Amino acid sequence: MALKDKTWAPALITFLALGLVVAWVIVDAVGDPLALARLGTRYSQSDPDGTPGYDGQFVYYIARDLHPDCVAAHLDVPAYRYQRILMPLLARLLSFGSLDILPWALAFIGIVAHSLGTWGVAALLKRWRVSPWFALVYGLWVGFVLAVRLDLPEPLAFGLIVAALLAVSDEKHGWAWILYGLALFAKEVTLLFVAAQGLVYLWRRQWRSAFGLGMMTLAPFGLFQFWLWHTFGAFGLGSGGDMATPFEWVPLMGLWRIGAYSPILLFASLVVFGPFVLVPALWGLWVVGKKVWRREIDLLSLGFGLNAAIILFLPFSTFREPGGLLRFSCGLVLSMLLFAVYNRNQKALTYMPLMLVLNVFLLK
Numbered sequence: 001m002a003l004k005d006k007t008w009a010p011a012l013i014t015f016l017a018l019g020l021v022v023a024w025v026i027v028d029a030v031g032d033p034l035a036l037a038r039l040g041t042r043y044s045q046s047d048p049d050g051t052p053g054y055d056g057q058f059v060y061y062i063a064r065d066l067h068p069d070c071v072a073a074h075l076d077v078p079a080y081r082y083q084r085i086l087m088p089l090l091a092r093l094l095s096f097g098s099l100d101i102l103p104w105a106l107a108f109i110g111i112v113a114h115s116l117g118t119w120g121v122a123a124l125l126k127r128w129r130v131s132p133w134f135a136l137v138y139g140l141w142v143g144f145v146l147a148v149r150l151d152l153p154e155p156l157a158f159g160l161i162v163a164a165l166l167a168v169s170d171e172k173h174g175w176a177w178i179l180y181g182l183a184l185f186a187k188e189v190t191l192l193f194v195a196a197q198g199l200v201y202l203w204r205r206q207w208r209s210a211f212g213l214g215m216m217t218l219a220p221f222g223l224f225q226f227w228l229w230h231t232f233g234a235f236g237l238g239s240g241g242d243m244a245t246p247f248e249w250v251p252l253m254g255l256w257r258i259g260a261y262s263p264i265l266l267f268a269s270l271v272v273f274g275p276f277v278l279v280p281a282l283w284g285l286w287v288v289g290k291k292v293w294r295r296e297i298d299l300l301s302l303g304f305g306l307n308a309a310i311i312l313f314l315p316f317s318t319f320r321e322p323g324g325l326l327r328f329s330c331g332l333v334l335s336m337l338l339f340a341v342y343n344r345n346q347k348a349l350t351y352m353p354l355m356l357v358l359n360v361f362l363l364k
Helices: 009-028 056-064 068-073 078-083 086-094 102-127 132-138 141-147 154-169 173-186 186-204 207-232 262-292 299-314 322-330 330-342 346-363
Strands: none
Touching: 009 102, 009 132, 009 141, 056 068, 056 078, 056 086, 056 102, 068 078, 068 207, 068 262, 078 207, 086 102, 086 154, 086 173, 102 141, 102 154, 102 330, 132 330, 132 346, 141 154, 141 299, 141 322, 141 330, 141 346, 154 173, 154 186, 154 330, 173 186, 173 207, 186 207, 186 299, 186 330, 262 322, 262 330, 262 346, 299 330, 322 330, 322 346, 330 346
């Protein structure tokens, strides 16, 4: 089969795999798609002693009732949750306001967005004359699979980033700015890719492009942050929801803090996440740092470097929760894969499929 004929294959495999995961959860819950969102009585019933649920419930609550005054009581940190407004809006539109259809719409968005994102990665790989099958590293990364299984916005957010990178590759920067902006409204961590794009524009003295990115991507998001502050009394940007700790100033201090509670747990975290999160992040800083030192500035290098750097300063609250760390690492996996492919780093490409071993977390 010719290289071009394989472009859709990784997306199809991803679609089928995600469909099976979602179907398994729904069947296990006797046909209830709300099992994906993991509602907790603490926020659904405003019971301070109730079950906490998980983050996907907040996407559902916002989609169910977009009015900020009404939904605030069902959010742990209202501004932080409400800033991720794109997925709730899409689910509301696709469900035509029906509460019965809404949970299905959330699952549909996750599966389709990530499958299309996988196709986009495969399309980029094809352009760079590398086998599209490496796109499965992105498609089957456990952080994305968990996000789909839990009705979370990572697949939509990073799918939009992939679409923006395709637009940049086609020199359609205006479309890229729009797609970057939508990604920010899906999940704010995509700001790292937007920052990489902005730094490239500034380095190349492409002032008009930098201005366009600022006006079409950053300005709407910035105005929305001020609206959140006016509405909820706080900006949305932060380190997490309820019980979140702040970003660290000392590299990897969030990880080392685990040792204060349990040295055994710290050791286990290093064994499990060291090879597939920490080592890629440290390697990324090293190889990108060398390129920057040589004044070789490009979008994929800066994107990888920024996504690698942020891992070192993650909060203790992210390191202590495996699912949260794996989902936060979605940007690292995407940026590392594209960097390795574009730079023909065969060792990294050979290593990255091994990262899929972390899908064992899906068995929990």
